[in-house]
Amino acid sequence: MESPWIGENHKHEPLLIVISGPSGVGKDSVVQSLKQRNQFLHFVITATSRAPRPEEVDGVDYFFVSNEEFQQMIKDDELLEHAVVYGEFKGIPKAQVRDALASGQDVIMRLDVQGASTIRALAPEAVLVFLTTTSEEELVQRLKARKTESPEKLKLRIETARQEYTRIEEFDYVVYNREGQLQQAVDVILAIIQAEHHQVKQRKVEL
Secondary structure, eight states, X not given: OOOOOOOTTOOOOOOEXXXXXXXXXXXXXHHHHHHHHOTTEEEOOEEESSOOOTTOOBTTTEEEOOHHHHHHHHHTTOEEEEEEETTEEEEEEHHHXXXXXXXXXXXXXXXXXXXXXXXXXXXXXXXXXXXXXXXXXXXHHHHHHHOOSOHHHHHHHHHHHHHHHTTGGGSSEEEEOOTTOHHHHHHHHHHHHHHHHTOSSOXXXXX
16 A cells, blocks of 8 residues: 655645735835845845836836837736736736745745735635734824825725735735834734645646
8 A cells, every 4th residue: 555644855836926915014125135135035026017116126116118019018928917006007927836836945925905816816725815904094104104105196096905904814814014113014924924825735826
């Protein structure tokens, strides 16, 4: 009779991890810290039609493209998901994700709540993490501190955040990114990834 014993070299299925949450909760900061802490993860670069902020680098933070280029990507079916977010296009290049999963790498996506919902529909076995602040007041202060939006856009982001919080039940995990405690939030996300790899019945992502 063949032994049922599972050895330490038992294959881990690659994970598709979505880090999401309202604007201002620190998704970019968390992803940047994850990059510095774990070299074995593949970080998906999102394509967007918005202009880069002063500190952002094309091909590192986002692929910055024109509206016309983005429309062509949609037409050519090059995107896994796409949406209009605050008046700008955002989307995930399809080949990038499939190639990384095929190589056995865990894949990290940084998406808005609408995008996370789309990925859940496409890949039910994806791990969805809802990143949040400890209160609405803290979120508002962070958005104001960025000084990147007009009062009208700031009001829109706050109202959108309130709507997005009502969808938290669609996610697998909630992680609090408390002010001044970024590394603790990153620790929790890395612990989630490790725990998922130790599940007896592992998630198998198919796209």
